[in-house]
Amino acid sequence: MRRRRTIGLAAFSGITALVLAACGSGGSPSPSPTSGGYNAAISSVVAPSSHKGGTITYSQSSVPDSTDPGNTYYAFNWNFTRLYATPLMTYKSCPGTCGLQVVPGLAAAPGTVSSDGLTWTYHIKPNMKFSDGTPITSADVKYAIERTFAKDVLVNGPSYWQILLAGNAAKYKGPYKDPKGDLTSVDTPDPTTIVFHLAKPFADMNYVAAIPQTAPVPKAKDKGANYQLNPISSGPYMFQSYQLNKQYTLVKNPNWNPALNPQVKQLADKIVVNLNANANDIDNRLIAGGIQMDQAGTGVQSAARARILSSPSLKASSDDPITGFLWFEYINTKVPPLNNVHCRMAVMYAANKTTLQNAYGGPYGGDIASTAMPPNIVGFQKFDLYHALSKPGGDPASAKQQLAACGHPSGFTTGMAYRSDRPRDTAAAQALQAALAPVGIKLQLHGYPSGTYYSNYAGVPAYVHSHDLGIATGGWGADWPDAWGWFQSLVAGNAIASAGNTNIGELNDPVVNSALDKMQAPGVSQAEKNTLANQINTQVMKDAVMLPAVYAKALLYRSPDLTNVVVQPYYGMYDYGTLGTK
Amino acid sequence: MTAPLEAPADAAPETVLAGAGAKAIEGRSLGQIAWMRLRRDKVAMAGGIVIIFLILVAIIGPFLVQDPTIYHNNLINPTFSRPNGPLGGISAAHPLGVEPVTGRDMLSRVVNGARVSLLIAFLATALAVVIGVVMGVIAGYFGGWGDAVIARLMDIFLAFPLLVFAIALVGVMPNSAFGLSGNGLRIWLLVFIIGFFAWPYMGRIIRGQTLSLREREFVDAARSLGARGPYVLFRELLPNLWGPILVYSTLLIPTNILFEAALSYLGVGIIPPQPTWGGMLSDAVSGGYYAIDPMFMIIPGFAIFITVLAFNLFGDGLRDALDPRSR
Numbered sequence: 082m083r084r085r086r087t088i089g090l091a092a093f094s095g096i097t098a099l100v101l102a103a104c105g106s107g108g109s110p111s112p113s114p115t116s117g118g119y120n121a122a123i124s125s126v127v128a129p130s131s132h133k134g135g136t137i138t139y140s141q142s143s144v145p146d147s148t149d150p151g152n153t154y155y156a157f158n159w160n161f162t163r164l165y166a167t168p169l170m171t172y173k174s175c176p177g178t179c180g181l182q183v184v185p186g187l188a189a190a191p192g193t194v195s196s197d198g199l200t201w202t203y204h205i206k207p208n209m210k211f212s213d214g215t216p217i218t219s220a221d222v223k224y225a226i227e228r229t230f231a232k233d234v235l236v237n238g239p240s241y242w243q244i245l246l247a248g249n250a251a252k253y254k255g256p257y258k259d260p261k262g263d264l265t266s267v268d269t270p271d272p273t274t275i276v277f278h279l280a281k282p283f284a285d286m287n288y289v290a291a292i293p294q295t296a297p298v299p300k301a302k303d304k305g306a307n308y309q310l311n312p313i314s315s316g317p318y319m320f321q322s323y324q325l326n327k328q329y330t331l332v333k334n335p336n337w338n339p340a341l342n343p344q345v346k347q348l349a350d351k352i353v354v355n356l357n358a359n360a361n362d363i364d365n366r367l368i369a370g371g372i373q374m375d376q377a378g379t380g381v382q383s384a385a386r387a388r389i390l391s392s393p394s395l396k397a398s399s400d401d402p403i404t405g406f407l408w409f410e411y412i413n414t415k416v417p418p419l420n421n422v423h424c425r426m427a428v429m430y431a432a433n434k435t436t437l438q439n440a441y442g443g444p445y446g447g448d449i450a451s452t453a454m455p456p457n458i459v460g461f462q463k464f465d466l467y468h469a470l471s472k473p474g475g476d477p478a479s480a481k482q483q484l485a486a487c488g489h490p491s492g493f494t495t496g497m498a499y500r501s502d503r504p505r506d507t508a509a510a511q512a513l514q515a516a517l518a519p520v521g522i523k524l525q526l527h528g529y530p531s532g533t534y535y536s537n538y539a540g541v542p543a544y545v546h547s548h549d550l551g552i553a554t555g556g557w558g559a560d561w562p563d564a565w566g567w568f569q570s571l572v573a574g575n576a577i578a579s580a581g582n583t584n585i586g587e588l589n590d591p592v593v594n595s596a597l598d599k600m601q602a603p604g605v606s607q608a609e610k611n612t613l614a615n616q617i618n619t620q621v622m623k624d625a626v627m628l629p630a631v632y633a634k635a636l637l638y639r640s641p642d643l644t645n646v647v648v649q650p651y652y653g654m655y656d657y658g659t660l661g662t663k
Numbered sequence: 664m665t666a667p668l669e670a671p672a673d674a675a676p677e678t679v680l681a682g683a684g685a686k687a688i689e690g691r692s693l694g695q696i697a698w699m700r701l702r703r704d705k706v707a708m709a710g711g712i713v714i715i716f717l718i719l720v721a722i723i724g725p726f727l728v729q730d731p732t733i734y735h736n737n738l739i740n741p742t743f744s745r746p747n748g749p750l751g752g753i754s755a756a757h758p759l760g761v762e763p764v765t766g767r768d769m770l771s772r773v774v775n776g777a778r779v780s781l782l783i784a785f786l787a788t789a790l791a792v793v794i795g796v797v798m799g800v801i802a803g804y805f806g807g808w809g810d811a812v813i814a815r816l817m818d819i820f821l822a823f824p825l826l827v828f829a830i831a832l833v834g835v836m837p838n839s840a841f842g843l844s845g846n847g848l849r850i851w852l853l854v855f856i857i858g859f860f861a862w863p864y865m866g867r868i869i870r871g872q873t874l875s876l877r878e879r880e881f882v883d884a885a886r887s888l889g890a891r892g893p894y895v896l897f898r899e900l901l902p903n904l905w906g907p908i909l910v911y912s913t914l915l916i917p918t919n920i921l922f923e924a925a926l927s928y929l930g931v932g933i934i935p936p937q938p939t940w941g942g943m944l945s946d947a948v949s950g951g952y953y954a955i956d957p958m959f960m961i962i963p964g965f966a967i968f969i970t971v972l973a974f975n976l977f978g979d980g981l982r983d984a985l986d987p988r989s990r
Contacts, residue, residue, distance in 0.1 A: 360951075361951070361954065382951045382954070383743075383744060383950070383951045383952060383954060383955050384951065384954030384955055386743065386955075387743045387745070387954075387955045390742055390743065391743075435736060435741075436734055436736060436765070438741070439736070439739065439741050439744065439764050439765070440764060440765075442744065443741040443742055443743075443744050444741055444742060445742060501931075502929075502949070504946065504949045504950035504951075505950075507935060507946070508764055508765070508946075508950070510935070511732075511765070511935050511936045512734070512765070514936065515732060515733075515734050515765075515936070525844075525845055525934075526934050526935060526936075527934070528931075528934065528935075530830070
């Protein structure tokens with residue numbers, strides 16, 4: 082994932098296992114009373130209350146890619162759309178490791194898989210209604226998935242269904258171009274049952290079912306890309322009005338049945354979202370009390386950060402959770418002399434992790450990273466292969482040894498790609514350049530526009546080779562909290578693409594590839610998955626194809642007007658589903 | 664020049680033209696008269712002195728200051744990403760303070776930035792002037808279909824979406840070409856982009872001037888004595904065009920400085936860590952650091968402001984001195 086479509090987890094050390102099947106229809110956790118304080122909402126629910134009424138106002142400095150649940154890839158929107166669209170599965174609303182569990186949403190129970198791993202069956206809750214009073218059936222879920230195949234109309238969401246499903250999934254064009262066609266690999270034998278037939282075994286199906294694309298859409302009300310203006314609600318709120326690029330307003334859904342999704346609540350009377358506001362103005366109004374939430378959930382600007390951190394009372398109303406995003410630099414395995422692993426290791430040792438951390442926003446912008454996946458992906462074990470934590474200023478002595486082993490004792494020259502319109506990328510590229518110069522590694526910086534960074538430049542191996550781009554900046558957030566979801570696009574040999582490549586290091590290591598395949602084999606246990614996750618993480622670091630910089634954090638301001646405020650670790654921001662106002 | 668109704672107390676009367684005073688009357692060339700006029704224009708002279716100072720800074724300054732790429736982590740408060748101490752961390756070692764995030768010395772970055780910004784502006788202006796004068800004189804003097812073609816060409820250039828073109832061109836440019844690489848190549852690329860698209864402004868003015876000059880009596884006189892095209896162009900027209908060329912070059916330089924700053928601001932200018940004024944402004948604004956460390960924006964902004972103002976004031980003064988009627 083490249084932009085703010087960061088879906089990931091917050092940082093909680095000591096995650097043991099993610100229990101999926103045994104959850105049943107888990108209700109909301111009983112909130113523990115708390116008086117607030119810095120980082121209070123990371124470990125508990127702040128200001129728990131069942132008080133109803135009032136208006137919650139959100140603002141954000143940009144616009145959502147779409148408010149259509151089938152057409153969005155932003156983390157904040159996967160969080161927010163649950164207010165009006167309930168997917169088959171969803172994440173539990175609770176702090177800490179508890180919030181990483183995927184639990185039933187519209188589904189009555191987690192999906193069941195056949196012994197060959199190829200067929201997944203879900204039963205949806207009976208007698209549920211849309212906001213217009215019509216009943217929700219499994220056919221509405223199937224239609225919601227079918228319409229995401231129309232990539233020319235709904236351009237933004239992920240494409241897991243196209244990859245996973247069997248039958249005509251590879252060539253089906255969606256219901257707009259092909260109104261008589263049918264997605265043959267999804268069956269709805271009765272109004273409460275939906276069956277998915279997969280092309281090959283896939284163990285992470287419940288995570289995919291938690292993507293908003295599975296929220297039901299009634300075929301009769303679908304208007305293609307314009308469905309976002311008034312999506313028919315299957316959540317506690319429904320659209321009242323939408324002024325495109327300016328504001329949208331949600332009001333209570335009269336047909337809402339709280340049993341449909343216990344992870345969200347219907348407390349406030351009204352929810353207003355202001356779009357395209359000035360980022361610094363949002364922070365000021367958030368602190369002054371004019372609005373209650375920055376919808377993007379990516380943290381305050383540097384001015385407000387200085388203000389919050391220098392005032393003890395404001396700091397007590399803030400949280401700095403790990404967002405689940407990792408900032409790192411790709412190191413290419415094909416560009417000489419970096420095709421020699423010792424030259425790549427020299428880069429890993431020589432990098433100054435402190436200046437990199439400063440480039441990515443300092444200690445409140447992220448913790449120094451020493452592994453290729455963040456500490457909150459299931460199966461994570463901490464290690465420090467390249468002394469990132471013990472010698473954060475860099476380890477030039479070890480770097481020199483590796484350079485000698487590589488056959489370039491006095492260093493070498495290579496190119497580094499970065500996104501020149503991103504201040505943090507630009508700062509990181511310069512910080513790395515300054516850190517590598519003393520050991521003789523000269524970086525020539527090449528800035529590219531972020532909009533075409535993957536499609537035209539760093540994501541095109543032929544361009545990378547011809548322009549000698551040995552290093553490239555990157556950032557990643559997983560679509561679900563699992564090592565396969567994290568690593569598949571980043572390091573799998575079969576993920577290397579001729580354009581839009583996300584395995585920019587071009588790693589094709591059989592150890593990594595086979596471990597990734599084993600993770601989705603039928604009948605794989607959680608303990609085996611954890612072992613594999615650690616194996617992949619260690620091997621990727623040994624291969625030295627990713628120089629991790631920081632596990633990103635975002636300083637969030639917790640408005641005192643709000644009740645039930647808790648950081649949902651999967652989204653890495655406040656849980657928008659349970660908020661109320663005093 | 665209109666005579667002042669009331670002569671200011673400190674201003675001498677038109678001694679140049681009147682030739683008053685104890686000295687013997689002596690003949691003065693047009694250039695000398697212009698210089699006398701310019702010297703009495705205190706604002707223009709101040710601008711000129713600033714320009715000379717800036718050029719000296721750009722040439723010898725980088726040898727006198729520290730390395731602009733050295734990080735000073737100890738001078739930065741990582742929590743707020745801003746320099747320790749007031750006014751952006753001003754100290755004896757760092758007279759203009761240090762950059763947020765990195766702690767790089769601001770004075771050395773401004774001085775090194777002056778070199779790149781002025782180099783690009785001067786070279787781009789020179790390119791624009793050469794192309795503009797040649798095209799303008801050809802169009803104005805020969806007229807006919809050549810004039811029509813060149814005039815339309817100028818329209819095309821003026822209507823060209825230059826920023827989009829610049830962004831695209833910098834994107835597709837290889838790392839090394841024409842025996843140059845990195846910033847060496849990038850500087851020439853920027854000079855080409857800025858200069859090659861600024862010539863129509865100069866070309867239009869020169870064409871207009873040439874059109875009116877070629878009908879003047881002294882040109883007719885030269886022609887009637889048998890002078891041919893090249894002689895008329897170089898000996899009769901060009902000396903009379905030096906005034907506008909000089910004036911509009913001086914006024915084109917600040918435009919080009921701003922354009923270079925804009926390109927750097929958009930990220931298609933000089934490659935970091937080489938500092939430029941526009942790049943520094945861009946860092947301050949896009950990273951939002953201006954809000955926590957205003958000096959980071961004020962210093963390069965002031966440098967651009969002073970430079971553009973000095974060139975504009977000097978250019979205005981020069982125009983008044985060379986062509987009093989235009990006042």
